[in-house]
Amino acid sequence: MPIARESVLAVLDRIPLPDGGTLVSRDLIRALTVEGDAVRFVIEAPSAEAARALEPVRAEAERALRALPGVAGVQAVMTAHGPAAPSLKIGQHPTPQAAGPQPIAGIDRIIAIGSGKGGVGKSTVSSNLAVALARQGRKVGLLDADIYGPSQARMMGVNRRPASPDGKTILPPSAHGVTMMSLGLMLKEDEAVIWRGPMLMGALQQLLGQVAWGELDVLLVDLPPGTGDIQLTLCQRTQVTGAIVVSTPQDVALLDARKALDMFRKLKTPVLGLIENMSSYVCPNCGHEAHIFGHGGVAEEARRLDVPFLGELPLDLSIRLAGDEGRPVAAGEGPIAEAYADLARRLVAGGMA
Numbered sequence: 466m467p468i469a470r471e472s473v474l475a476v477l478d479r480i481p482l483p484d485g486g487t488l489v490s491r492d493l494i495r496a497l498t499v500e501g502d503a504v505r506f507v508i509e510a511p512s513a514e515a516a517r518a519l520e521p522v523r524a525e526a527e528r529a530l531r532a533l534p535g536v537a538g539v540q541a542v543m544t545a546h547g548p549a550a551p552s553l554k555i556g557q558h559p560t561p562q563a564a565g566p567q568p569i570a571g572i573d574r575i576i577a578i579g580s581g582k583g584g585v586g587k588s589t590v591s592s593n594l595a596v597a598l599a600r601q602g603r604k605v606g607l608l609d610a611d612i613y614g615p616s617q618a619r620m621m622g623v624n625r626r627p628a629s630p631d632g633k634t635i636l637p638p639s640a641h642g643v644t645m646m647s648l649g650l651m652l653k654e655d656e657a658v659i660w661r662g663p664m665l666m667g668a669l670q671q672l673l674g675q676v677a678w679g680e681l682d683v684l685l686v687d688l689p690p691g692t693g694d695i696q697l698t699l700c701q702r703t704q705v706t707g708a709i710v711v712s713t714p715q716d717v718a719l720l721d722a723r724k725a726l727d728m729f730r731k732l733k734t735p736v737l738g739l740i741e742n743m744s745s746y747v748c749p750n751c752g753h754e755a756h757i758f759g760h761g762g763v764a765e766e767a768r769r770l771d772v773p774f775l776g777e778l779p780l781d782l783s784i785r786l787a788g789d790e791g792r793p794v795a796a797g798e799g800p801i802a803e804a805y806a807d808l809a810r811r812l813v814a815g816g817m818a
């Protein structure tokens with residue numbers, strides 16, 4: 466018998482919160498999906514502290530739902546929604562692997578970072594978030610899966626081709642406390658990737674499986690823009706904890722972001738939240754704040770689609786310059802680095818990183 470959404474909510478409505486009410490009465494459940502015998506949802510805590518306090522509730526919710534007749538799997542992930550922030554050879558056909566998404570040994574969590582369209586700052590957010598998480602003591606990996614336009618090597622300031630002593634295992638470089646790997650490091654400069662689906666899948670499989678990632682709390686995967694083969698392969702073959710979608714506030718970007726969200730839903734990858742990049746611009750001369758691409762559109766969209774809003778990041782020249790210099794702004798000090806640190810804290814508090 467199919468599991469009714471109402472029965473799931475009824476179970477969740479019986480679990481008391483430490484400070485009164487329930488997950489349902491306090492409206493903390495987002496992105497609830499019931500598919501076959503699997504239940505997935507996100508608990509959106511109002512702050513980092515609340516997320517910590519709610520961890521036993523999350524565990525209890527999973528336990529209680531598993532006891533519901535017909536339920537075989539439950540995945541509840543937490544996200545801490547805070548006040549908006551101030552603002553060898555790679556390339557082969559895939560090899561067969563066991564059916565269904567597989568975990569990667571030693572890696573606790575895998576977060577895919579996607580966007581509907583290019584140029585919204587997905588790679589910039591990925592590198593800065595990785596650095597911010599590493600500064601908070603997390604063991605972080607960053608995989609540049611943007612195979613057609615790899616940019617993480619430049620953004621992280623790495624230009625050394627990774628060693629592969631046995632011709633199989635790839636030893637990834639580390640930069641700013643982050644273990645990273647990018648196809649860009651294996652290609653000659655100016656070399657174009659002209660692979661089709663199967664070759665792309667093979668390359669991604671190598672980057673995930675042949676790289677000696679070591680023990681990681683979290684691996685961030687910087688996806689190519691859009692909804693193509695790489696996204697599909699990653700989510701269908703690898704156990705992805707969840708996805709974050711980056712967008713600018715413009716309508717056109719949001720329209721594409723919706724497609725990315727829809728794709729993750731179809732792939733049954735929980736959406737951990739949306740990030741608004743290039744949200745506000747403070748004139749360095751007069752201090753006036755302008756909203757070049759609009760403002761608040763992503764938060765609005767998150768509300769509309771019932772997915773968590775993780776925060777907004779400003780448009781700032783220092784972000785671009787730092788990326789071009791290979792030293793992500795999050796590695797330094799100041800309000801912009803703090804905005805990324807805030808985002809990282811929320812993910813850590815929510816148990817996502």
Ligand SMILES: Nc1ncnc2c1ncn2[C@@H]1O[C@H](COP(=O)(O)OP(=O)(O)OP(=O)(O)O)[C@@H](O)[C@H]1O
Pocket residue numbers: 580582583584585586587588589590611614616689690742743778779780781782784785786788789
């Ligand atoms: N918040 C920001 N403020 C200023 N510049 C930014 C910001 N975010 C990104 N940029 C700049 O915008 C450009 C595009 O960013 P980025 O490469 O991260 O986008 P992307 O979404 O990953 O694009 P693609 O997927 O097409 O590679 C880069 O030059 C980057 O430095």
